[in-house]
Amino acid sequence: MADGLEEERDDLAAMIVPLGRALMAAEVPILREHGLAMWAYGVLLGLSEEPVRTQSALAKAIGADKTRIIGVLDDLQERGLxxxxxxxxxxxxxxxxxxPEGRRLRDSAQAAIRRSEDELxxxxxxxxxxxxxRALKTLSVLPWPDPAGPQT
Amino acid sequence: MADGLEEERDDLAAMIVPLGRALMAAEVPILREHGLAMWAYGVLLGLSEEPVRTQSALAKAIGADKTRIIGVLDDLQERGLxxxxxxxxxxxxxxxxxxPEGRRLRDSAQAAIRRSEDELxxxxxxxxxxxxxRALKTLSVLPWPDPAGPQT
DNA sequence: TATTGTTATACTCTATAACTATA
DNA sequence: TATAGTTATAGAGTATAACAATA
Known part of the structure; x- marks a missing residue:
């Protein structure tokens, strides 16, 4: 990349994927203390942004199958979140x-997760x-080719 | 974190995990051109470092179950890699x-992956x-708590 | 008794198919 | 004909159990 001598390093994916797994694993016990599973937390985060979404729009936004989140929504609704x-x-x-309770729980869980991330x-x-x-923000919003290929 | 005003951002995991997935997805077609699946490539990378390893040591090193890689090893051996x-x-x-052929294939695949990463x-x-x-190198080497809990 | 490599089995997660009701 | 939501089913991936050989 015309960058002079570059230090040796592992593949990007080989560093990032395990890091992501570890980050997720670290979230699990924190979320459990809040009575949330990973997908439930993802749903709460996905609903943070207005305007309100339909179920399929939410599913697509958080990278889940629309059938995947139905049980999660059932549970969250039953709990008044x-x-x-x-x-x-x-x-x-x-x-x-x-x-409002859903918003509070999301905020509380997210705050705990942020504290844990700050330690990292x-x-x-x-x-x-x-x-x-900053780099993470830039890279995470890049338009990646759809794994399923361009919509027919 | 005594850092003055920090910009708003998504959770670290919410940015890193999808980035890792996208990075992996981008590797798949490159690896396929080299006749390699993801785990096969992981095995070749894991065998790069001397001294030679046993199957269980390799499995642990690359984050796989020892039973998971047996079929992969069978195939790589059959192909003389x-x-x-x-x-x-x-x-x-x-x-x-x-x-030597295994080393060549690994080098060739890794070079192609690096070119793709450089574009990113x-x-x-x-x-x-x-x-x-640099940050990625630092973080990916941190001692994370074993998901399975400390060895009994 | 513990460990290496192996096979067969069970489990978890996710996607697919199929259905109803709307559009 | 196509889409939103739903359920039931099938598939992929992974871990667990159990085994023979060896330590």
Whole structure:
């Protein structure tokens, strides 16, 4: 990459994937303390952004199959953390939204996770830490080719 | 983290895990051109470091179950990419090593993957790119708590 | 008794197919 | 005809159990 001598390193994926797994594994016990499983947390995060979404839109947004999250939604609704409102404009669809309790739980869980992440990031010098997070933000929003191929 | 105002961002895991998935997905077609599946490539990488390893040591090193890689090893051996030498010091164990062809294939596949990764990293300004890779190296080597809990 | 390599089995997760009701 | 939500089924991937050989 015309970058002069580059230090030797493992493949990017070989470093990032295990790191991601470890990060997820570290979230599990934190989420469990909040009574949340990973997908449930993902749903709460996915519902943070307005406007409200339908179930399939949410599924696509959080990278899940639409059938995958149904049980999760059932449970969250039963616990009063989300609402499923019939869409007056399309009687097939159900609009999802967080209840105040859902919002509180999401905030509380996310705060705990952030604290745990900060411990991890503390291993990096401050400027490197900022660059790392900035780079992550940039790379995570890149348009990746759809694994399933362009929609027919 | 005594860091002044920090910009808003998604959870680390929420950025890193999809990035890792995308990186892996990008590797698949490259590896297939080399006649390799993901685990096969992982095995070749895991055998890069001397001294030679036993099957269970390799499995642990690359984060696989020892039963998981047996079929992979069978195939790689049949194709002349690795050797399974009986350990003279322990007749239960089989020492693994790359053949010259295995080494060549690994190098060729890895070079192609690096080129693809460089395209990705080109989205980052040079100094940020260097900091990102350096941070990744640091974080990926941290001692994470064993998901299975400390060995009994 | 523990460990290496192996096979067969069970389990977990996810995607696919099929259905109803709407559009 | 196509889509939203749902259920039931099938598939992929992985781990667990059990075994023979050796330590």
């Amino acid at each position: 989300i609402r499923r409102t019939p869409d007056p404009a399309d009687r097939r669809a159900r609009l999802l939204s967080l209840t 990031l503390a291993h990096l010098p401050p400027d490197e830490r900022r660059a790392f997070v | 690795i050797r399974r030498t009986p350990d003279p010091a322990d007749r239960r164990a089989r020492l693994l090593s790359l053949t 990293l080109a989205h980052l300004p040079p100094d940020e790119r260097r900091a990102f890779v």
